[in-house]
Amino acid sequence: GDVGGLEVLKDWLSKRQLAFSQRARDFGLPLPKGILMIGVPGCGKSLTAKAVSAKWQMPLLRLDVGKVFSSLVGSSEENIRKCIRTAEAVAPSILWLDELEKGFSGTQSSGQTDGGTTARVFASFITWLQEKESSVFVIATANDVSQLPPELLRKGRFDEIFFVDLPSSSERRDIISIHLTKKGRDPASFDLDAMTTATQGFSGSEVEQAVISALYDAFEANEELDTAKLLKSAREIIPLSLTMKEGLDGMREWARTRARRASGGNSPSEEGRAVELEI
Numbered sequence: 001g002d003v004g005g006l007e008v009l010k011d012w013l014s015k016r017q018l019a020f021s022q023r024a025r026d027f028g029l030p031l032p033k034g035i036l037m038i039g040v041p042g043c044g045k046s047l048t049a050k051a052v053s054a055k056w057q058m059p060l061l062r063l064d065v066g067k068v069f070s071s072l073v074g075s076s077e078e079n080i081r082k083c084i085r086t087a088e089a090v091a092p093s094i095l096w097l098d099e100l101e102k103g104f105s106g107t108q109s110s111g112q113t114d115g116g117t118t119a120r121v122f123a124s125f126i127t128w129l130q131e132k133e134s135s136v137f138v139i140a141t142a143n144d145v146s147q148l149p150p151e152l153l154r155k156g157r158f159d160e161i162f163f164v165d166l167p168s169s170s171e172r173r174d175i176i177s178i179h180l181t182k183k184g185r186d187p188a189s190f191d192l193d194a195m196t197t198a199t200q201g202f203s204g205s206e207v208e209q210a211v212i213s214a215l216y217d218a219f220e221a222n223e224e225l226d227t228a229k230l231l232k233s234a235r236e237i238i239p240l241s242l243t244m245k246e247g248l249d250g251m252r253e254w255a256r257t258r259a260r261r262a263s264g265g266n267s268p269s270e271e272g273r274a275v276e277l278e279i
Contacts, residue, residue, distance in 0.1 A: 003044055003051050004178050004204060005171025009037075009162050009262035013048075017056055020092045020135045032159055033129065034138030036100075036152070038145055038259060039164030040248060041240065042205030045141040049096045052139065059093045061086070065103025068121060080121045084128050092135035100140045101147035122149065129157045145254050153258070162262040163255035166241055166248075167204055171263060172196050175204050179211045183225075191227040198234040201241040210234045 003010065016032045018024060037045040053060035068079045087095045097103065104122050129138065138158070142148055153161065167175060173196045177187040199207050214233035218225040241248060255261070 002178060003047055004175035005167050006044060006048065006164065006262045007264050008260070009048065009164070012160065012162075013052055013055070020058075020137075031133065031135050032137055033132065034095075034140065034158050036140045036142065036158045036161045037164055037262070038142050038148075038161065038255065039251070039262070040166055040203055041143050042203035043164045043166060044204050045164050046096075046098055047204075049094070049098075049139040049141065052137075053094050056094070058137070059090055060096055061090070061093055062096045062098065063087075065097065065100075069117065076117050076121050077124060080124050084125075087136045088132075088134040093137070095136050095138045097138070097140040099143060100152070101142045101144050104149060104152075122151075126151055126157060145251055161259040163252075163259040164262045165252065165255075166201060167207070168263060169196050169200075172199050172202065172207055175207045176211070179208050183211065183215060185225060190230065194227060195230055195234065198231050201239045202234070202237070203240055206237055206239050210237055213237075 012035075019029055019032050037048065039045060050060065063083055068083065069076045087093055104118065104125075140158070151157075173192050176190075176192055176195050176199070180187045180190060199210065202210070210230065210233045213236070214229040215225055217229050217233065223229075
């Protein structure tokens, strides 16, 4: 409930909540392997990983790939095997890899740069992903599709690949309500329609920052938070959708035929075109 939008992704995860039980094995269901979430930074990928852990009541283990690598020959490969054994020891569990493309960057040129260490560590990890029979659900997130090794996207590594786009207008409305409620305010006392319009093209984290910035303004002025302060704060933020528009368009084009959308309804880009046509 603390994750605004992403209804398709949340529905997919809810259906697999009981898939680790013996009843699921008797029914013939295989153990879920995991998901790869690709998309715009600040749109709820990491938050979803934490929310799944709380929803499923399973321990969340975060794998920092950077700490796997060591200067001693062979120790990096041993470290990744140790990480895998630890995750399996506390199973059923969730293994979370944040910004996966950065952790395994340089895989293609590993033979020339680090003696093949990155390639061997990556090979151990994806082989385990493919063959694992333990109840470890892997949640991996990535922002830059172009840096992902192609082997990682092959069917069988993950159950599903989701593309997390910018929130739609209805999702932004939900996100605003969630953050106002968290700050002890009643969303009904604010003009949510005006705020939804003012945050067109915002990511979830940018919507949150608009609320926090307005709270600072209200606190400094010794006044209560109102819609005017929220709108002023939103106008001061330059969203990521403007500063990296070309990158987002390329990401959407890649995901159109290669990934499943995490949200239902129209995409933010389609909403933007509809507004332009209406004008």
